Amino acid sequence: DSGVTQTPKHLITATGQRVTLRCSPRSGDLSVYWYQQSLDQGLQFLIHYYNGEERAKGNILERFSAQQFPDLHSELNLSSLELGDSALYFCASSVEGRREDTQYFGPGTRLTVL
Amino acid sequence: AQKVTQAQTEISVVEKEDVTLDCVYETRDTTYYLFWYKQPPSGELVFLIRRNSFDEQNEISGRYSWNFQKSTSSFNFTITASQVVDSAVYFCALSRLSNTGKLIFGQGTTLQVKP
Numbered sequence: 001d002s003g004v005t006q007t008p009k010h011l012i013t014a015t016g017q018r019v020t021l022r023c024s025p026r027s028g029d030l031s032v033y034w035y036q037q038s039l040d041q042g043l044q045f046l047i048h049y050y051n052g053e054e055r056a057k058g059n060i061l062e063r064f065s066a067q068q069f070p071d072l073h074s075e076l077n078l079s080s081l082e083l084g085d086s087a088l089y090f091c092a093s094s095v096e097g098r099r100e101d102t103q104y105f106g107p108g109t110r111l112t113v114l
Numbered sequence: 115a116q117k118v119t120q121a122q123t124e125i126s127v128v129e130k131e132d133v134t135l136d137c138v139y140e141t142r143d144t145t146y147y148l149f150w151y152k153q154p155p156s157g158e159l160v161f162l163i164r165r166n167s168f169d170e171q172n173e174i175s176g177r178y179s180w181n182f183q184k185s186t187s188s189f190n191f192t193i194t195a196s197q198v199v200d201s202a203v204y205f206c207a208l209s210r211l212s213n214t215g216k217l218i219f220g221q222g223t224t225l226q227v228k229p
Contacts, residue, residue, distance in 0.1 A: 002158070031215065043205060043219035056214035090159060099209040100147050100166065103217060105159035 003027065004106035006091050012112045018079040021109045025072055025093030031055070032074040033094075033103060034066055038087040049074055050097040078111070086113045116141045118208050120220035127196055128228050135191045135223045137206030143167075146210040148182065148189045149217065153203040162204075165189060196227045 003026035013019055025032050034046040045058035049068035060066075063081075068074045078085060088108045094101035117140040127133045139148065150162040163173065165182050173180045177194045193200055203224050207217040 002160075033215065033217075035217075042221050043207075043217075045216045045218070048214050048216055050214075056211070056216050058216065088157065092159075094215050097215055098213070099145075099211055099215055100164070101215045102149070102161055102164050103215055104161060105151070107158045110157075 002104040006106035010110050017081050021076040023074045023091030029093035031094045031097030033092040034076050035090040036087045081113045118220035120223050122223045124224045126226045132194050137189045139208050143210045149207040151205045198227050201227045
């Protein structure tokens with residue numbers, strides 16, 4: 001158990017809908033990262049938050065947004081969902097958010113868009 | 115461009131065989147970090163090792179060992195005397211930007227260890 005929690009574990013929804021994925025980092029970690037794992041794209045970095053502020057952005061679609069709250073939990077919002085958004089979404093956390101920090105991953109949320 | 119390549123898509127071995135998973139990376143940075151993660155069938159990503167670009171010492175942890183060669187931009191992972199529980203997808207990843215731990219992952223190598 002990495003100490004990172006993600007809810008829900010599974011999510012099934014329809015095209016055009018909006019969903020929110022939630023992540024709680026390990027105790028003491030200030031950084032939260034979101035990654036998307038799909039069969040065609042592999043594991044892709046989406047976004048990094050450090051202590052409430054956006055630190056880095058990857059190839060995150062405009063339909064996707066994220067935030068980190070004062071209690072350090074984070075939410076990833078996905079809207080106008082398309083079939084291609086079906087994937088496993090991972091949250092990871094690290095102490096500071098520097099390149100040398102080890103990221104510990106949550107169990108993931110499997111999103112299925114029908 | 116920054117890139118991580120794991121050329122072996124799938125490897126199948128019989129239990130107790132040794133197996134090496136290859137990882138080749140591209141970066142122009144002098145300071146960077148390399149990681150290996152394991153993704154068992156249950157789906158979670160489990161951290162295995164972190165190595166910085168200035169430390170070329172090989173590392174051994176039980177049946178696992180890692181060979182980092184800066185000259186060939188490779189960070190290979192060997193499992194000695196493989197076991198069925200080693201069956202998983204293994205990912206190599208690169209982290210290079212000083213102010214973020216953004217990881218660039220390879221495509222992963224699926225290892226199947228047969229009894």
